[in-house]
Amino acid sequence: xxxxxxxxxxxxxxxxxxxxxxxxxxxxxxxxxxxxxxxxxxxxxxxxxxxxxxxxxxxxxxxxxxxxxxxxxxxxxxxxxxxxxxxxxxxxxxxxxxxxxxxxxxxxxxxxxxxxxxxxxxxxxxxxxxxxxxxxxxxxxxxxxxxxxxxxxxxxxxxxxxxxxxxxxxxxxxxxxxxxxxxxxxxxxxxxxxxxxxxxxxxxxxxxxxxxxxxxxxxxxxxxxxxxxxxxxxxxxxxxxxxxxxxxxxxxxxxxxxxxxxxxxxxxxxxxxxxxxxxxxxxxxxxxxxxxxxxxxxxxxxxxxxxxxxxxxxxxxxxxxxxxxxxxxxxxxxxxxxxxxxxxxxxxxxxxxxxx
Amino acid sequence: xxxxxxxxxxxxxxxxxxxxxxxxxxxxxxxxxxxxxxxxxxxxxxxxxxxxxxxxxxxxxxxxxxxxxxxxxxxxxxxxxxxxxxxxxxxxxxxxxxxxxxxxxxxxxxxxxxxxxxxxxxxxxxxxxxxxxxxxxxxxxxxxxxxxxxxxxxxxxxxxxxxxxxxxxxxxxxxxxxxxxxxxxxxxxxxxxxxxxxxxxxxxxxxxxxxxxxxxxxxxxxxxxxxxxxxxxxxxxxxxxxxxxxxxxxxxxxxxxxxxxxxxxxxxxxxxxxxxxxxxxxxxxxxxxxxxxxxxxxxxxxxxxxxxxxxxxxxxxxxxxxxxxxxxxxxxxxxxxxxxxxxxxxxxxxxxxxxx
Numbered sequence: 143x144x145x146x147x148x149x150x151x152x153x154x155x156x157x158x159x160x161x162x163x164x165x166x167x168x169x170x171x172x173x174x175x176x177x178x179x180x181x182x183x184x185x186x187x188x189x190x191x192x193x194x195x196x197x198x199x200x201x202x203x204x205x206x207x208x209x210x211x212x213x214x215x216x217x218x219x220x221x222x223x224x225x226x227x228x229x230x231x232x233x234x235x236x237x238x239x240x241x242x243x244x245x246x247x248x249x250x251x252x253x254x255x256x257x258x259x260x261x262x263x264x265x266x267x268x269x270x271x272x273x274x275x276x277x278x279x280x281x282x283x284x285x286x287x288x289x290x291x292x293x294x295x296x297x298x299x300x301x302x303x304x305x306x307x308x309x310x311x312x313x314x315x316x317x318x319x320x321x322x323x324x325x326x327x328x329x330x331x332x333x334x335x336x337x338x339x340x341x342x343x344x345x346x347x348x349x350x351x352x353x354x355x356x357x358x359x360x361x362x363x364x365x366x367x368x369x370x371x372x373x374x375x376x377x378x379x380x381x382x383x384x385x386x387x388x389x390x391x392x393x394x395x396x397x398x399x400x401x402x403x404x405x406x407x408x409x410x411x412x413x414x415x416x417x418x419x420x421x422x423x424x425x426x427x428x429x430x431x432x433x434x435x436x437x438x439x440x441x442x443x444x445x446x447x448x449x450x451x452x453x454x455x456x457x458x459x460x461x462x463x464x465x466x467x468x469x470x471x472x473x474x475x476x477x478x479x480x481x482x483x484x485x486x487x488x489x490x491x492x493x494x495x496x497x498x
Numbered sequence: 499x500x501x502x503x504x505x506x507x508x509x510x511x512x513x514x515x516x517x518x519x520x521x522x523x524x525x526x527x528x529x530x531x532x533x534x535x536x537x538x539x540x541x542x543x544x545x546x547x548x549x550x551x552x553x554x555x556x557x558x559x560x561x562x563x564x565x566x567x568x569x570x571x572x573x574x575x576x577x578x579x580x581x582x583x584x585x586x587x588x589x590x591x592x593x594x595x596x597x598x599x600x601x602x603x604x605x606x607x608x609x610x611x612x613x614x615x616x617x618x619x620x621x622x623x624x625x626x627x628x629x630x631x632x633x634x635x636x637x638x639x640x641x642x643x644x645x646x647x648x649x650x651x652x653x654x655x656x657x658x659x660x661x662x663x664x665x666x667x668x669x670x671x672x673x674x675x676x677x678x679x680x681x682x683x684x685x686x687x688x689x690x691x692x693x694x695x696x697x698x699x700x701x702x703x704x705x706x707x708x709x710x711x712x713x714x715x716x717x718x719x720x721x722x723x724x725x726x727x728x729x730x731x732x733x734x735x736x737x738x739x740x741x742x743x744x745x746x747x748x749x750x751x752x753x754x755x756x757x758x759x760x761x762x763x764x765x766x767x768x769x770x771x772x773x774x775x776x777x778x779x780x781x782x783x784x785x786x787x788x789x790x791x792x793x794x795x796x797x798x799x800x801x802x803x804x805x806x807x808x809x810x811x812x813x814x815x816x817x818x819x820x821x822x823x824x825x826x827x828x829x830x831x832x833x834x835x836x837x838x839x840x841x842x843x844x845x846x847x848x849x850x851x852x853x854x
Contacts, residue, residue: 303765304831323679324698338791339765339782342680342698344728345719345828349764352832363701372700372728375853408705409659409695426695435694472701475660476708497731 144495150357151380154296154316155274156211158182159491161370162319162359163483164384165215165276166327166393166469167191167256172200174392176207177483182491186213186276190256194266201270213274213298214267216259217328218282219420222442229449231439236449239429239465243456249449256418256444258282264289274298279420280306280332281313298359300330302340307350307358309333319382320350322362326385326471328422329413337413337421337436344376351377365476367493374498383490385470386477390486398463402427406474417467419446425474428464429453500851506713507736510652510672511630512567514538515847517726518675518715519839520740521571521632522683522749522825523547523612528556530748532563533839538847542569542632546612550622557626569630569654570623572615573684574638575776578798585805587795592805595785595821599812605805612774612800614638620645630654635776636662636688637669654715656686658696663706663714665689675738676706678718682741682827684778685769693769693777693792700732707733721832723849730854739846741826742833746842754819758783762830773823775802781830784820785809 146152151160163170163178165188175185187204189197197214204212233247240247257263259282267275267290275290277299282290291297291314300319301307307318321330322343329340341349343362351358360378364370365386373381388395388403395403402425413421414435420443421436429450440446453465478486502508507516519526519534521544531541543560545553553570560568589603596603613619615638623631623646631646633655638646647653647670656675657663663674677686678699685696697705699718707714716734720726721742729737744751744759751759758781769777770791776799777792785806796802809821834842 304763305765322698322700324701334765338768341764341828342678342700342719344678344699344725345680345764345832348722348724349829349831363698366704368704368732369700372731375728375731376724407660408697408701409661409690412694472697473705475705476701 144498146495147374147498148357148379151317151359154357155184157184159487160374160380161487161491162186162213162380162382163387164327164361164382165213166384166388169388169393169395171392171394172203172207174387174390174483175212176204177390177392178487179208179210179212181484181487183487184211184213184274186215188215189263190215190217190278194262197263197266201266211273213276214272215276215278216263217256217279218259218277219279219443221258222445224445225441228439228441229445232441232446232449235433235437235439236453239453243453245452245456249452259286261286267295268293271295276319278328278330281310281315287314300361301350302329302331302346303334304349304353306331306333307354311354311356315356317357317359318350318354319359319361320347320378322346322360324363324472325361326411326423327469328418328420331421335421347373347376347378363471363473365471365473367490367497369473369476370490370494371497385474387483387486388470389477389479390481390483392483396458396466398458398461398466399468402463402468403470403474404479406470408472408475411470411472415440415446417447417450419443422467422469423471425468425470427466427468500854502851503730503854504713504735507673507715510713511540513540515843516730516736517843517847518542518569518736518738519743520683520717520738521569522740522744525744525749525751527748527750528559528563530743530746530839531568532560533748534843535564535566535568537840537843539843540567540569540630542571544571545619546571546573546634550618553619553622557622567629569632570628571632571634572619573612573635574615574633575635575799577614578801580801581797584795584797585801588797588802588805591789591793591795592809595809599809601808601812605808615642617642623651624649627651632675634684634686637666637671643670656717657706658685658687658702659690660705660709662687662689663710667710667712671712673713673715673735674706674710675715675717676703676734678702678716680719680828681717682767682779683825684774684776687777691777703729703732703734719827719829721827721829723846723853725829725832726846726850727853741830743839743842744826745833745835746837746839748839752814752822754814754817754822755824758819758824759826759830760835762826764828764831767826767828771796771802773803773806775799778823778825779827781824781826783822783824
C-alpha cells in the first residue's frame with residue numbers, strides 16, 4: 143500500500159488514515175465515531191450537548207466498540223451573561239411564529255443546552271484519558287488545559303484565520319484545524335466575530351500551513367477523494383470531514399434534515415446565528431430567510447436556541463423544517479449516500495491514495 | 499518536460515500552460531497580458547473600463563507584443579436605469595466625507611465609467627478577432643454573442659454557483675470560470691445577488707466540474723503552485739490568477755493599493771458594494787467599514803462609483819486609501835513579490851508540474 147505523503151498527523155494521533163470525523167453535536171453518535179476509528183481514521187465524539195452522564199455512557203460504548211484512538215470534542219465558549227431585555231426582544235421577534243403554531247409566546251426560555259468545557263468535563267476526560275481532545279471556539283482556561291495536556295492527551299482546536307491559528311499554537315495546540323468558510327455547523331471563530339472576513343478553505347489552508355509549525359488539518363468543503371488530495375496538496379497533513387458522514391447510517395440525522403441534505407445545491411447553505419446565537423452554516427430554511435441569516439437581536443450563544451427549540455418541537459413532527467438547524471457544509475452534493483461510516487472512510491482513503 | 503494531466507483548456511485556447519491571467523480593470527495593462535501570453539499562459543485584456551479608442555490602442559500594442567493567444571474581457575451587466583432619488587440618498591450618505599475633504603457635496607455624478615459589451619465593442623472584437631473573449635456578469639445579448647462566436651472565438655465566462663455554470667454552458671460557453679468566494683474584484687454572480695450564498699472555491703470547483711461537460715477554469719484564492727495543483731486535483735482544467743499578478747512590475751497598481759496588498763492578511767478583505775454598486779472583494783478600508791461592507795442605499799452598478807471617485811481623487815494624493823477600491827483576493831500573502839509576469843507564469847507552471 144502506498145504511503146501518505148505527510149505522516150505527522152498519523153504519528154501524532156496513532157492513526158492509519160489522515161481522515162478526522164468532524165464532531166457534530168446531535169448527529170454524531172458513538173457508533174459513528176467507533177466506525178471511523180475502527181477504519182483507521184480518527185473518530186470524534188461531540189460532547190458539547192451532552193451532560194456528564196451522557197458523556198460517560200457514550201465513552202463506555204466507545205470503550206466496548208474500539209481500542210483505537212478517539213477524539214473527544216468540547217465547546218469552550220464563555221458562558222453567556224443572561225440579558226433579560228435581549229431575551230424579551232428575541233421572544234418578541236419570534237412571537238408571530240409562536241402564535242402561528244399555537245404556542246404560548248410567554249414560554250420561559252430553558253437553560254442553555256450547550257455547556258462549555260469545565261471542571262466536570264475535565265474530570266471525565268481525566269477518567270477516560272482520550273488520546274485526543276479537540277476544542278471549538280478557542281481553548282478552555284489554562285488550569286483546565288494544563289490538566290488535559292498533563293495526561294499526554296493531544297490537544298487540537300479550530301482556527302478560521304491565520305491569527306487564530308497562531309494564537310492556538312502559542313497556547314499549546316498540537317495541531318490546528320484550519321476551518322474554511324465552506325464548513326458546516328458552528329464556525330470556530332473566537333478572536334473575531336466578523337463574518338464578512340471569514341476565509342475560504344482554499345485560501346486559508348496554505349496560509350495557516352505557512353504560519354504555524356504544527357501540522358494542519360483542513361476542514362470545509364471536503365467531501366470526496368478529490369477534496370482530500372487537494373487539501374494535502376495545499377499543505378494540510380490531514381482532513382476533517384463532517385457533512386459527508388451525515389449520509390451514513392450511523393449518524394443520527396432527523397429525516398427532514400437528511401432529506402434537505404440530499405437535495406442541497408452548492409448555494410443552498412448560509413451562515414446564520416438565528417438558531418443558537420453564534421454563526422453556523424446550515425441549509426437555508428424559513429427562519430434563516432425571515433429572521434436572519436444574521437440577526438442582530440439574537441441573545442448570546444447558546445441562549446438563542448431554546449426559544450427556537452419550542453418552535454421546532456412543534457413544527458418538526460408536523461413535517462416542517464422551518465425552524466430546524468440543518469447544519470451542512472457547501473459540498474453535500476459531493477457526498478456518497480448511505481454507505482456505512484467505516485466503509486466510507488476506507489473508500490475515501492483508498493481513492494485519495496490512488497490519486498496521490 | 500512533463501505533460502499537464504488535462505489538456506482540454508490547452509487545446510481549446512492553443513496555449514502551453516494552464517494559467518489564465520485574470521482580467522483586472524485598472525491594474526491589468528497590455529504589457530501584463532503580453533507577458534503572460536508570451537510565457538505560454540493566456541493573457542487577458544480587461545476592456546470594461548476602456549473606451550473604444552483605448553481598446554484599439556491596447557490591442558495594437560498587444561499585436562506588436564505577441565502573436566500568441568489573447569483573451570479580451572468585457573462586462574455584460576444590464577445598463578442601469580438612473581434613479582435620481584437613490585443617487586441623492588447615496589450623495590447624502592457620503593456628504594460627511596465630502597465636507598471632511600472640503601469637496602462640494604452637490605458635485606454632479608459623472609456618467610458611469612464601465613460600459614457593458616455592446617455593438618461598438620463587438621465591432622472592435624470583429625476587427626481584431628481575438629481567439630478568446632471572456633465575459634463577467636453573465637453573457638451579452640444573443641445577437642452579439644452569435645457575432646463573437648461566428649468568428650470562431652472561444653467564449654468563456656464566470657460562474658459563482660453551479661446554476662450559473664449550467665446557464666453559461668447552455669448558452670454556448672466553451673469553458674466555465676468557477677469563481678470561488680475567495681476571488682478578488684467584482685463577483686461574477688448574475689443569477690442571484692445574495693452574497694450570503696456565495697460558494698468557496700474548494701466546494702465550488704468540483705461541483706461545477708461534475709455538473710458541466712465543458713472544461714472548468716478555477717479562480718479564487720489561487721496564488722502559488724500549491725493552489726494550481728489543488729485546483730487541478732479538484733477537477734479544474736486550468737486556473738485563473740489575479741491578485742498574484744498585482745505584484746508584477748507590468749501591473750499598474752497605485753502605490754497605496756500595492757502597499758496594502760503587501761500587508762494584507764488572510765482576513766483583511768471583504769466583499770463590498772460601496773465602490774461600484776456591485777459586490778466585489780477588496781482590502782478593508784475606511785469606506786467599507788463605515789458605509790458597508792454591503793450598503794443597501796447604493797445606486798445600481800456602476801453608478802455608485804462616481805460619487806466615491808471624487809472622494810478618492812481628493813484623498814489618494816494626500817496619502818489616504820480611505821476611499822480607494824483596493825481589490826484583492828484572500829491569498830495575497832501567498833504571492834511572490836516583484837517578479838516580472840512572464841517569469842512568474844513560468845515559475846508557477848514549473849513548480850506546479852514538479853508537484854504533479
